[in-house]
Structure formats: structure tokens, C-alpha cells
Amino acid sequence: MANLMGDKKASFLRLVEERALSKEEKKKLQDALVPYIPKDCISNVLLRLPLESLQRSRFVCKPWYTIINSLKFIDDHLERSESVLIFISSIKEENLYPFSTRPFAVEKPNTFSVEAKLLQSESVPVLVQPNINPTLKYYIKFLEINNGRSKIGEYSVSCTGHIRAACNGLILLENKLKKGGLIVVNPVTRKLISLPLGTLCPADKESYGFAFCTVTGEYKVVHLFQDELRYFGCEILNLGTRVWRAVNGPSFGLLRWLGCLPVLAIGALHWVPNIDSSDYLVSIEVDKERFHTIPLPKSSRYHDRIVEMRGFLSFVTHEEENQIGVWILKGLGELWTRQLSIKTGCILDMVPLYSLRIKGDMIFKRDEDGSFYAYDFQLQVMRKIEMEQERLKMSGMYHPHVNSLISWSSRERSQDVFY
Amino acid sequence: MKFCAVKQYFDDENNNNITSGASTTMIPLPNVESHPLAILITYCKKHLKIKANNADNKKETEKEMEQYEQELLKKVMPQELTELILAANYLNFKEALDFFCRAVASAIQNKSIEFVRKFFGLESDFELGEEEKLREEFAWSFEGVDED
Numbered sequence: 001m002a003n004l005m006g007d008k009k010a011s012f013l014r015l016v017e018e019r020a021l022s023k024e025e026k027k028k029l030q031d032a033l034v035p036y037i038p039k040d041c042i043s044n045v046l047l048r049l050p051l052e053s054l055q056r057s058r059f060v061c062k063p064w065y066t067i068i069n070s071l072k073f074i075d076d077h078l079e080r081s082e083s084v085l086i087f088i089s090s091i092k093e094e095n096l097y098p099f100s101t102r103p104f105a106v107e108k109p110n111t112f113s114v115e116a117k118l119l120q121s122e123s124v125p126v127l128v129q130p131n132i133n134p135t136l137k138y139y140i141k142f143l144e145i146n147n148g149r150s151k152i153g154e155y156s157v158s159c160t161g162h163i164r165a166a167c168n169g170l171i172l173l174e175n176k177l178k179k180g181g182l183i184v185v186n187p188v189t190r191k192l193i194s195l196p197l198g199t200l201c202p203a204d205k206e207s208y209g210f211a212f213c214t215v216t217g218e219y220k221v222v223h224l225f226q227d228e229l230r231y232f233g234c235e236i237l238n239l240g241t242r243v244w245r246a247v248n249g250p251s252f253g254l255l256r257w258l259g260c261l262p263v264l265a266i267g268a269l270h271w272v273p274n275i276d277s278s279d280y281l282v283s284i285e286v287d288k289e290r291f292h293t294i295p296l297p298k299s300s301r302y303h304d305r306i307v308e309m310r311g312f313l314s315f316v317t318h319e320e321e322n323q324i325g326v327w328i329l330k331g332l333g334e335l336w337t338r339q340l341s342i343k344t345g346c347i348l349d350m351v352p353l354y355s356l357r358i359k360g361d362m363i364f365k366r367d368e369d370g371s372f373y374a375y376d377f378q379l380q381v382m383r384k385i386e387m388e389q390e391r392l393k394m395s396g397m398y399h400p401h402v403n404s405l406i407s408w409s410s411r412e413r414s415q416d417v418f419y
Numbered sequence: 420m421k422f423c424a425v426k427q428y429f430d431d432e433n434n435n436n437i438t439s440g441a442s443t444t445m446i447p448l449p450n451v452e453s454h455p456l457a458i459l460i461t462y463c464k465k466h467l468k469i470k471a472n473n474a475d476n477k478k479e480t481e482k483e484m485e486q487y488e489q490e491l492l493k494k495v496m497p498q499e500l501t502e503l504i505l506a507a508n509y510l511n512f513k514e515a516l517d518f519f520c521r522a523v524a525s526a527i528q529n530k531s532i533e534f535v536r537k538f539f540g541l542e543s544d545f546e547l548g549e550e551e552k553l554r555e556e557f558a559w560s561f562e563g564v565d566e567d
Contacts, residue, residue, distance in 0.1 A: 037504065037505060040508075045504075048524035048525075049527070050528065050529075053530075059554065060535050061536070112560070155561070188561070189557075190558065190559060
């Protein structure tokens with residue numbers, strides 16, 4: 001009996017040994033067939049993938065997960081990403097039940113709710129969370145303009161408040177659950193963080209700017225607000241420390257209108273101070289946090305705007321004979337130079353909106369019918385954009401945005417890496 | 420600058436004052452197989468030729484190169500692309516490297532994770548359940564549909 005067991009054990013052992021060897025041999029064979037590709041070649045390939053594919057590529061293996069989460073990859077990816085316009089669209093506009101007689105809004109399944117995630121992170125138990133009426137919510141979406149056509153992209157993310165500012169892929173959102181509350185979100189990675197309450201102010205008397213300070217490598221939120229005496233105050237928050245600090249606002253009387261979003265270019269945030277006939281800009285340097293004025297080469301009229309163009313500040317203005325002039329300012333303290341005139345296809349109510357950071361086109365939107373136009377600087381042609389939907393249902397304003405993987409803090413990301 | 424590694428070799432040779440039998444000098448390229456090397460040489464010659472033909476017109480050069488690249492891709496097997504990337508990387512041939520990376524990116528775009536693993540000969544080293552947990556915790560927007 002014992003002998004039989006011994007034999008069985010021996011043959012079993014031999015079987016296991018054989019299996020182990022062939023597995024090693026198999027691996028050797030496979031290694032010989034498939035060469036090892038260096039990390040920067042993998043990055044070179046991954047950088048070219050659209051975000052859907054990139055998201056899945058993270059889970060191919062741990063080294064790929066680490067590459068995609070690395071700071072360098074994220075920065076390189078940002079460099080290559082094209083500008084889009086981010087906006088919110090009311091959920092009740094997208095009635096899932098078009099034949100119902102009562103206004104009835106239902107949130108689409110699999111929607112990521114910013115407020116729910118925020119409450120979860122603050123450890124508010126689910127049963128106590130307020131049930132927000134979906135009619136008060138918005139979906140966050142973006143508009144891509146490419147080759148004469150537009151396409152709407154969806155993040156499947158919902159929120160309760162308006163987008164106040166955007167920078168490098170991060171957006172500043174109002175948090176309607178908390179009066180005056182603000183959240184910083186990356187709608188692609190869905191990472192978010194709540195900001196402490198700043199100075200409370202009615203929405204039409206304040207403006208937010210969101211900037212990356214290249215000197216210190218930090219993100220800053222600038223809050224401009226007007227009090228009853230019409231003085232402008234200013235407070236700044238660093239995303240690293242998350243504390244509001246008061247700074248000197250612009251001098252009394254300089255800024256009269258907050259209808260335009262500030263533009264970030266050449267190391268500063270710039271506001272156009274008047275709805276019509278502005279002769280200067282009110283600007284704050286992101287690093288030094290000081291306000292000053294920048295004279296404009298000519299008066300900015302109702303449909304004129306400043307636009308960030310490849311890092312420089314451009315002033316796009318309507319001129320006689322249906323032309324549009326483009327001026328460039330390459331740095332603070334330098335002089336405006338006239339870049340060119342757009343001579344064909346200009347219409348008076350075309351308002352310059354933003355420029356495509358990779359392709360370089362300047363995008364305009366007409367006041368009259370909300371149609372979009374793109375000016376190609378190389379071909380020197382103004383082209384009307386074919387819209388995916390006839391009437392774009394949106395609330396609030398369009399913000400120039402870029403879909404990126406950026407996070408505000410490198411410390412936040414260190415948990416995502418395998419060594 | 421094409422084939423920078425090879426140029427480097429020539430520069431080093433000149434520094435050592437070896438007689439210029441340039442046409443008969445043998446340059447060892449241990450990490451490059453003959454097949455990808457042949458494709459790279461053809462690519463390089465074609466690129467230079469197209470550039471010479473369209474001396475000032477950059478757009479024309481780009482268009483012609485694109486046409487040539489499309490045709491080249493039809494002849495190359497997807498699996499060979501990884502070898503070509505390695506060869507171009509070793510030889511420090513930037514344009515070819517970018518082109519082949521672009522080709523691989525379009526080959527694996529919108530494909531399932533298994534497909535990508537097979538393409539590169541990789542195995543998942545995530546532990547059981549680790550992958551699921553990470554996917555849930557760090558879910559991004561844009562969940563695409565897996566096709567093969």
C-alpha cells in the first residue's frame with residue numbers, strides 16, 4: 001500500500017516538474033518572439049490614442065498604468081490636446097419621455113453626480129443626502145470643432161451649478177448645495193475637490209479667473225467681486241493650500257462690466273472693462289498678483305474681444321469695409337503688433353470666442369443666430385461650421401477648455417502609481 | 420535628421436582618423452533585423468526624394484508622404500510594426516518612429532484590452548480583483564465600447 005502511494009507521489013511530482021519546465025520554456029519562447037519596447041516608445045504610441053482607448057489602456061498591465069498616470073505623460077498629453085468648448089445643458093431639456101404631459105426629468109443612468117461624490121467624500125451617509133430634483137441639474141458637455149463640423153461630446157457627469165472658469169482641463173463649478181460653494185473638477189478623470197467659502201456675492205457682481213502659475217507650478221483661483229459701493233475687491237486661492245487671501249483689487253472706476261470671461265495669456269488674466277468702447281484692459285499678473293491696465297491699440301467695440309492665441313494675447317476687432325483685424329501682444333510690457341486682416345467672410349456680429357490651440361483656427365460665434373464660424377489662418381478662409389444639432393440647448397456661457405488628465409496636485413496622484 | 424545613430428558612428432570614425440572607405444565601412448547594428456532595416460531605408464530614400472521634388476511646398480511634401488505612408492501600411496503586417504518601432508528607435512530616426520507609432524496607435528485604437536495585450540505580447544500583472552477595484556475607484560468619463 002505504502003509503495004503504491006510512494007509511486008503515485010513520485011509520478012505526480014514528475015508531472016508537476018514537467019509542467020513547470022514547459023511553462024518556463026514557453027515564456028522564454030514568447031520573450032524571444034516579442035521584443036521589449038522601451039517606455040518612451042510606449043508613451044509615443046499611447047499619447048496618440050483618443051481618451052476612450054487611453055482609459056482602457058491603463059488596465060493592460062501595471063507598467064502601462066504607471067506610464068499613463070505619470071506627470072510627464074499627463075503634461076505631454078495636455079500639450080497635444082485640442083481646445084474644445086465646455087458648457088452645461090439643463091437635464092429637463094433632454095426629456096426622456098417626450099410624450100408626457102407634465103414636465104418630467106429623469107437623470108440618465110450611469111451619470112456621475114458631482115454633488116453626490118462630494119457628499120460621499122465628506123462622509124455624509126447616503127440616507128441623509130438631499131435628493132436633488134433632477135430638473136434643477138445640468139449635464140456637462142463639450143463642443144468639438146474640427147474640419148468645418150462640430151460634434152457634441154458627453155461626460156455623463158451632472159452638476160447643480162454653472163461653470164465659472166476653466167484652465168488646462170480643470171473647471172470651477174458652482175456648488176448649489178452650499179451657498180457660494182465652489183468645486184474644482186476634472187470632468188474626464190472625475191477627480192474633484194471642494195473649495196472653502198470665499199466672499200459671498202451676487203453672481204452678476206463677481207467674476208472668477210482660473211490660472212496656472214508657471215513660476216510656482218500651482219493653480220490659482222482669482223475672485224473679483226463688487227460691493228454695494230461699487231468698489232472691487234479681490235481674493236486669491238492657491239489650490240495647494242486652499243485658503244483665500246485678500247489682495248488689492250483694481251482701482252475704483254476702472255472696471256465697469258463683468259459680462260466677459262477673463263482671458264488667460266502671457267502670464268496674466270485680462271478683463272475687458274466695458275461692454276463697448278474699452279480703451280484698455282484690466283489685468284492681474286498671475287505670479288505677482290498685482291492689477292494694472294494694458295492700453296489697447298484701438299477702442300474695443302461691442303463685438304470685439306481678446307482671445308488667447310498660442311500663448312499670446314490677441315485682440316480681434318471689427319474694422320471698416322467688413323474686415324477683422326488681429327493684433328498680438330507677446331508679453332506684458334511689450335507693444336501690440338498688428339498681425340493680419342481677415343478680409344473675406346466677415347460679418348459684423350461675429351464675436352471671437354476662442355482659438356484652436358493645435359490647429360490654430362480662430363472660432364467665431366454670431367450673435368444673431370448662434371452659428372459658429374472658423375477662420376483658417378493658413379488657407380485664409382472663413383468657413384461656417386456645420387452643427388450636429390440645429391439649436392444647441394445650453395445654459396450659461398461657453399468656456400474654452402481642453403480635455404486632459406491634469407490634476408491640481410501631484411500628491412493626489414501618487415496613490416495611482418505602482419513601483 | 421535621419422538615422423542619427425549611423426551618422427554618429429561616422430562622426431566617431433572621422434575623429435579616430437580612419438581612412439574614408441565610406442562606401443565599404445561596416446557598421447554593426449546588433450539590435451536591428453534586416454527586414455525592418457530594409458523598410459526603413461526605403462522609407463528614408465522615399466522621404467528625401469519627395470522632399471527634393473517639392474522643394475518649397477511643404478504642404479505638397481506632407482500630402483505625398485501621407486499617400487506613400489498609406490500604401491506602405493498596406494504592405495506591412497501589424498505585428499511587424501513593433502519591430503519597426505524598435506528599429507527606428509535604435510537608429511534614432513524620428514520621422515519614421517513617429518509614423519510607426521501613429522500606425523500602431525490607429526491599429527490598437529478602439530480595440531479591447533485583450534487585443535492590445537496580444538498585440539504587444541503582454542500579460543496582465545494585476546492581481547485578481549485589483550483591476551476591478553481600480554476600474555471602479557478611478558473610473559473616467561468616456562467608457563468606450565469594446566470591439567475586436
